[in-house]
Amino acid sequence: MCAALSFAVASEQNDTHDVAARIVGAALVDSRAHDKLAWLTDRIGNRLAGSEALTRAIAWSAEQFERDGLERVWTDEVMVPHWVRGRERARVVAPVEHRLPILALGGSVGTPEGGITAEVVVVDGFESLEVLGEAARGRIVLFNRKMERGFTSENGYGSLSKFRSAGPSAAAKQGAVAMLIRSLGTADYRLPHTGALRYEDGVEKIPSAAVTAEDAMLIARLAEAGETVRIELELGSKTLPDARSANVLAELRGRERPDEVVVIGAHLDSWDVGTGAHDDGAGCAIVMETMRLLKKHDLIPRRTIRAVLFTNEENGLRGGRDYAERYADEMPRHVAAIESDLGGGAPIGFGVTAGEGGVEIVREIAKHLSVIGADQVFPRGGGADISRMKEYGVPQIAQLPDPALYFDYHHTEADTLDKIDRHDLDRNVAAMALMAYMLAEWDEPLPRIEVVDDD
Amino acid sequence: MCAALSFAVASEQNDTHDVAARIVGAALVDSRAHDKLAWLTDRIGNRLAGSEALTRAIAWSAEQFERDGLERVWTDEVMVPHWVRGRERARVVAPVEHRLPILALGGSVGTPEGGITAEVVVVDGFESLEVLGEAARGRIVLFNRKMERGFTSENGYGSLSKFRSAGPSAAAKQGAVAMLIRSLGTADYRLPHTGALRYEDGVEKIPSAAVTAEDAMLIARLAEAGETVRIELELGSKTLPDARSANVLAELRGRERPDEVVVIGAHLDSWDVGTGAHDDGAGCAIVMETMRLLKKHDLIPRRTIRAVLFTNEENGLRGGRDYAERYADEMPRHVAAIESDLGGGAPIGFGVTAGEGGVEIVREIAKHLSVIGADQVFPRGGGADISRMKEYGVPQIAQLPDPALYFDYHHTEADTLDKIDRHDLDRNVAAMALMAYMLAEWDEPLPRIEVVDDD
Numbered sequence: 001m002c003a004a005l006s007f008a009v010a011s012e013q014n015d016t017h018d019v020a021a022r023i024v025g026a027a028l029v030d031s032r033a034h035d036k037l038a039w040l041t042d043r044i045g046n047r048l049a050g051s052e053a054l055t056r057a058i059a060w061s062a063e064q065f066e067r068d069g070l071e072r073v074w075t076d077e078v079m080v081p082h083w084v085r086g087r088e089r090a091r092v093v094a095p096v097e098h099r100l101p102i103l104a105l106g107g108s109v110g111t112p113e114g115g116i117t118a119e120v121v122v123v124d125g126f127e128s129l130e131v132l133g134e135a136a137r138g139r140i141v142l143f144n145r146k147m148e149r150g151f152t153s154e155n156g157y158g159s160l161s162k163f164r165s166a167g168p169s170a171a172a173k174q175g176a177v178a179m180l181i182r183s184l185g186t187a188d189y190r191l192p193h194t195g196a197l198r199y200e201d202g203v204e205k206i207p208s209a210a211v212t213a214e215d216a217m218l219i220a221r222l223a224e225a226g227e228t229v230r231i232e233l234e235l236g237s238k239t240l241p242d243a244r245s246a247n248v249l250a251e252l253r254g255r256e257r258p259d260e261v262v263v264i265g266a267h268l269d270s271w272d273v274g275t276g277a278h279d280d281g282a283g284c285a286i287v288m289e290t291m292r293l294l295k296k297h298d299l300i301p302r303r304t305i306r307a308v309l310f311t312n313e314e315n316g317l318r319g320g321r322d323y324a325e326r327y328a329d330e331m332p333r334h335v336a337a338i339e340s341d342l343g344g345g346a347p348i349g350f351g352v353t354a355g356e357g358g359v360e361i362v363r364e365i366a367k368h369l370s371v372i373g374a375d376q377v378f379p380r381g382g383g384a385d386i387s388r389m390k391e392y393g394v395p396q397i398a399q400l401p402d403p404a405l406y407f408d409y410h411h412t413e414a415d416t417l418d419k420i421d422r423h424d425l426d427r428n429v430a431a432m433a434l435m436a437y438m439l440a441e442w443d444e445p446l447p448r449i450e451v452v453d454d455d
Numbered sequence: 456m457c458a459a460l461s462f463a464v465a466s467e468q469n470d471t472h473d474v475a476a477r478i479v480g481a482a483l484v485d486s487r488a489h490d491k492l493a494w495l496t497d498r499i500g501n502r503l504a505g506s507e508a509l510t511r512a513i514a515w516s517a518e519q520f521e522r523d524g525l526e527r528v529w530t531d532e533v534m535v536p537h538w539v540r541g542r543e544r545a546r547v548v549a550p551v552e553h554r555l556p557i558l559a560l561g562g563s564v565g566t567p568e569g570g571i572t573a574e575v576v577v578v579d580g581f582e583s584l585e586v587l588g589e590a591a592r593g594r595i596v597l598f599n600r601k602m603e604r605g606f607t608s609e610n611g612y613g614s615l616s617k618f619r620s621a622g623p624s625a626a627a628k629q630g631a632v633a634m635l636i637r638s639l640g641t642a643d644y645r646l647p648h649t650g651a652l653r654y655e656d657g658v659e660k661i662p663s664a665a666v667t668a669e670d671a672m673l674i675a676r677l678a679e680a681g682e683t684v685r686i687e688l689e690l691g692s693k694t695l696p697d698a699r700s701a702n703v704l705a706e707l708r709g710r711e712r713p714d715e716v717v718v719i720g721a722h723l724d725s726w727d728v729g730t731g732a733h734d735d736g737a738g739c740a741i742v743m744e745t746m747r748l749l750k751k752h753d754l755i756p757r758r759t760i761r762a763v764l765f766t767n768e769e770n771g772l773r774g775g776r777d778y779a780e781r782y783a784d785e786m787p788r789h790v791a792a793i794e795s796d797l798g799g800g801a802p803i804g805f806g807v808t809a810g811e812g813g814v815e816i817v818r819e820i821a822k823h824l825s826v827i828g829a830d831q832v833f834p835r836g837g838g839a840d841i842s843r844m845k846e847y848g849v850p851q852i853a854q855l856p857d858p859a860l861y862f863d864y865h866h867t868e869a870d871t872l873d874k875i876d877r878h879d880l881d882r883n884v885a886a887m888a889l890m891a892y893m894l895a896e897w898d899e900p901l902p903r904i905e906v907v908d909d910d
Contacts, residue, residue, distance in 0.1 A: 042676055043551055096498055098730075101868060189644035190729070190869040214871045221497055274645070275553075413556060414645040416669045 016438075019299065020368035023437055026293045027430035028372075034422040036064065037285040037344070041275035041417045048106075048272040049312040050082030050243035057268050058246050061288065061309050065250035068292035070307075072253070075246040078322045080312040082243040083107055085272055086236025090209065093117065094230040095222060102180075102209045103194040103273060103411075104237045105164060106315040109205045111178070115234030116140070116207065118177050122223050125163070126170055137175030140231055143167050144182045144216045149404065157407055160184055161195070168208040169200035178233055179208040182216030187408035190214045194271050194411045196315045207235045245269075245311040247319045252294055254303040254440060261304045261330065262440045263337040263394075264290060264432060265385050267313035274415035278406060282344030282420055282428070284309055286399070290433040299433075301440035303335060310385040313341070317384060324388035331392035335445035338397040339383025340432060343409075344420035345402035347374035347431040351381020354395035355447030362397065362446075365438040366431075374431040376400075393448040399432050471893075474754065475823035478892055481748045482885035483827075489877040491519065492740040492799070496730035496872045503561075503727040504767040505537030505698035512723050513701050516743065516764050520705035523747035525762075527708070530701040533777045535767040537698040538562055540727055541691025545664065548572065549685040550677060557635075557664045558649040558728065558866075559692045560619060561770040564660045566633070570689035571595070571662065573632050577678050580618070581625055592630030595686055598622050599637045599671045604859065612862055615639055616650070623663040624655035633688055634663040637671030642863035645669045649726050649866045651770045662690045700724075700766040702774045707749055709758040709895060716759045716785065717895045718792040718849075719745060719887060720840050722768035729870035733861060737799030737875055737883070739764055741854070745888040754888075756895035758790060765840040768796070772839060779843035786847035790900035793852040794838025795887060798864075799875035800857035802829035802886040806836020809850035810902030817852065817901075820893040829886040831855075848903040854887050 040057060047054035058075060065073040083106055090100040121139045123129045129141060143163040148155040164181050171179040183193035190212045199205045211219075222229045248268065254260065266283025270276020291307045294300070310319035324331070336354075349369070352362045363377040382396030390396055401424070409415040439446060495512060502509035513530060520528040538561055545555040559565075576594045578584040584596060598618040603610040619636050626634040638648035645667045654660045666674075677684045703723065709715065721738025725731020746762045749755070765774035779786070791809075804824070807817045818832040837851030845851055856879070864870040894901060 038676070042673060045551055045553055096500055098500055099868075187644060188869070188873065189642060189646055189863075190867075190871065191644055214869070214873055217873055218497060218871070221493070408644070412645075413554075414643070414669070416645065416673070418643065418669055418672055 019437070020434060022297060023299060023434045024372065024430045026297045027433055028426050030293060031289055031426040031429050033285040033289040033425045033429050036288055037277065037281050037420065037425065038417055040281045040284060041277045046270050046272050046274060046276050047268065049080035049245060049269050049315055050240065051272065054245060054269055054311065058248055061248045061268060061284065064288055065291065069295050070250040070252065070291055072251040075248050076322060076326060077244060077246050078311050078318050079242040080245040080318045081316045082240040083315060084238060084240060086110060086238065088209065088235045088237065090231060090233045092219065092229060093232050095227045098218065100211055100215050101190060101192055102211055103192040104235045105197040105208045105210060106194055106271065107197050107239065108208045108235060108237050110235045110237045111207045111233055115232055116178050117230060117232045120219055120223065120229045120231050122220050129170055129174065132174065136171065139176055140178045140180060140233065141171035141176040142180045142216060142219055144220050147184050147186060149186050151403065157184055164195050165198045168197045168206055169203040172204045172206045176206060178206050180211050182213055183210045185213065185407055185410065185412065188213060191412045191414055194273060207233065209233065209235060247311055247323055248309040250291055250307045252291060252300060252305045255300045256302040258304050260333045260335050260445065261306050262335055262436050263306050263308055263386065264436045265308040265310055265337065265339045265383065266341055267319065267385055268309040269312050269314055271314055271411050273413045275417060276415060277417045277420055278343035278409050278415050279411065280313070280341045282425060283340035285425060286340045286428045286432050289429045290436060293429065293433055294437060299437055301437050303440040305436050305440050313385050320385035320388050324392065331389060331394060334389060334394045336395045336397060336439045337386035337389050338399055338432065338436060339386045340399040340428065341383045342403050343401050343406040344425050344428065345405060346424040347372065347428045348400050348402050349374050349376030350435060351378040351398035351400055353380055353382050353449060355449055358395055358447045361442065365435055368434060369431050372427045372430055374427065390449060391451060393451045395446040395448060397435065399428065399435065401428055474892065475889055477752060478754060478889045479827065479885045481752045482888055483881055485748060486744055486881040486884050488740040488744040488880045488884050491743055492732065492736050492875065492880065493872055495736045495739060496732045500730050501725050501727050502723065502731060504535035504700060504724050504770055505695065506727065509700060509724055509766065513703055516703045516723060516739065519743055520746065524750050525705040525707065525746055527706040529704050531704065531777060531781060532699060532701050533766050533773050534697040535700040535773045536771045537695040538770060539693060539695060541565060541693065543664065543690045543692065545686060545688045547674065547684060548687050550682045553673065555666055555670050556645060556647050557666055558647040559690045560652040560663045560665060561649055561726065562652050562694065563663045563690060563692050565690045565692045566662045566688055570687055571633050572685060572687045575674055575678065575684045575686050577675050584625055584629065587629065591626065594631055595633045595635060595688065596626035596631040597635040597671060597674055599675050602639050602641060604641050606858065612639055619650050620653045623652045623661055624658040627659045627661045631661060633661050635666050638665045638667055640668065640862055640865065640867065643668060646867045646869055649728060662688065664688065664690060702766055702778055703764040705746055705762045707746060707755060707760045710755045711757040713759045715788045715790050715900065716761050717790055717891050718761050718763055718841065719891050720763040720765055720792065720794045720838065721796055722774065722840055723764040724767050724769055726769055726866050728868045730872060731870060732872045732875055733798035733864050733870050734866065735768070735796045737880060738795035740880060741795045741883045741887050744884045745891060748884065748888055749892060754892055756892050758895040760891050760895050768840050775840035775843050779847065786844060786849060789844060789849045791850045791852055791894045792841035792844050793854055793887065793890060794841045795854040795883065796838045797858050798856050798861040799880050799883065800860060801879040802827065802883045803855050803857050804829050804831030805855055805890060806833040806853035808835055808837050808904060810904055813850055813902045816897065820890055823889055824886055827882045827885055829882065845904060846906060848906045850901040850904060852890065854883065854890065856883055
């Protein structure tokens, strides 16, 4: 290697190190992410699609982007489902009485006036439901599967969430009058965890709710002892006409290739319990603060960084769908989409779905984050809101906080501000800001996902 | 030492070891404690004084003692307070809306029809309440003190429970219209913890409830930011006329000195939330199973062992009072009272309040329990139900499970069977059975507490 080239490499490395130091330093010293999260959770509260709170969150976040000096701030109107919970209660009425704390699943129909009282049958999955045959008719089906910590577990959230989404229609097909699911969660504090269901077309819609792990076990113990367990269930939930909502967007225009875009996203909506701090207030604060800090510290990369706060991730994904459709023409010039939607734990790294060599580039960039422990890179990743861009080949990246406690709080009344450490949140800002900047600065765009044409 | 004496000592030691081995072996191999606890919690459920469930628990436990072959089984009727919770709800209504999961404190009066809506003032103790002066008038007072783990902490349960018991009257004296307390608990899953209050005579009774730690922090954050925080509170609680209840008793008559008694006790009542598994179903199962195993394995000591399942520990202590008064004549021949009322964690040892030399004797006995980790002896201990025997000089012993998680679940909906490990429970039975047997067998009675005559 000649001296001049060696100097150039060293200089370039120094430049990169210098920029990385500025980004990480700004995030750790100058972050207001926690203040933003506190406002969103304490002052606006939970914000389900269709709620007045979500409308306020949209106005507030757009206003924040403006205040933080971003050049282009706008909202894209999106119509969203408007489901309301109403009054709900349940109890075991035989062989003994037990109150059951419950949460209706998002999208569930209500029970008829006066509720439903029926015998419970306990199953551990679709197969054992099918084996029941006629024995499910007129009954309440309880899916009782214990969720385990860890993403790779076959009893993790990814594997078991199908019972929540598809369980209601599966139970209805066998004549069940209602469906209950053992909460998908990992703590043991008698917390019900809500979440969305998906009724199958042409199948009767039956009322569906989550019971706590404790109560699922109780019911299973009684049933195993040969008792006829009867439950009284009353859900006041219903779906109103679609409501007006919006994605909130803001840009840092690229200094050389402004038409090429790195999207950084999170979702502004939450369930209607707790205050949506981990899910996904944290992600919104990370995205918003990434934008403010890059702008403030004049860290403007070659390409454009576009922040998108999606609406309606939880029960419809209308925000994510709208974005991919509305900007379909721009998709060939979207070089990456990064989503933060796993809470506010300490950052551990990234998950990447990209074309060949993409993981290596992300790994190269993430090395700068070893100092804050955020340099792990997994060869698979993305996020619900950005998933619709996949079919256009846009590389998908998950910004990953440590998910160890995430599913303790996910979709519960306990998902509140106090669960999130200020410094962990700042470290996530550092990880997001660095990755977004570097991908927007990188010589070549990240290798795209190969799109297989089904036609 | 002559050979004969040496042999005698060794032989006696062997006898003691032999008995200890039989007791511990029986408890670890042959225990049905978990089955008993499961019945009490799953099939009877929570059992507040005055409830039908407590009446069933009394009948069931007496029947169990009979079935387990104890010679003398009886109940002593006790009149108990009959407080009922009714419907309850609360929410922050300004500056923003937040639902507040709450539990009325046991004994609280209800709110007037339609509830109370008032501004909150946040205090951290009696002093800061007093400093408020007239600023508390017409307001809702919130005691916001964070409870810490550990018995010795000055912010532990022992130190902070005075705010729950005496806080309502302290607030009322300054004209407050209601009192809220940050739940006395150590977990962060948005669980309210109930517990008893004690209205002062001649002071207005104001409605009082526990909010979650999360919500106490939220309210404090809003108030610190200068916001006027208003809360709407509705409690349907009320106190009905006293109800009939009973202590349940059973004896293993001593083979040499049947008039001398070692009491082993726990309380059969619980709060009206969860199923009272840790508090104090575990204690009841430990006491009941201790009796069955000693009887079954023909381990009959010199003195009588009397099991007492007390009623109404939680909100009146009428069972404990009745016992001490009813058997006042026997108190001089009560050589010890052991209570198990700290849940079903792994046993760690005992706490002892006795006359000089008493701790050493208990320590000597507890050595046999080192194999199960239950040989720690602390120089202070007892239990609420047995505390009334103290004034008669009866040595007080707490059988101690590891309390690390106890206050995560204490007085909440989450105090359920699944929190208790079967083998931990069996080890507690071993600890209780060995201590009770040895104290009933010991040559000399345990040194009594010195009673200071106040007259």
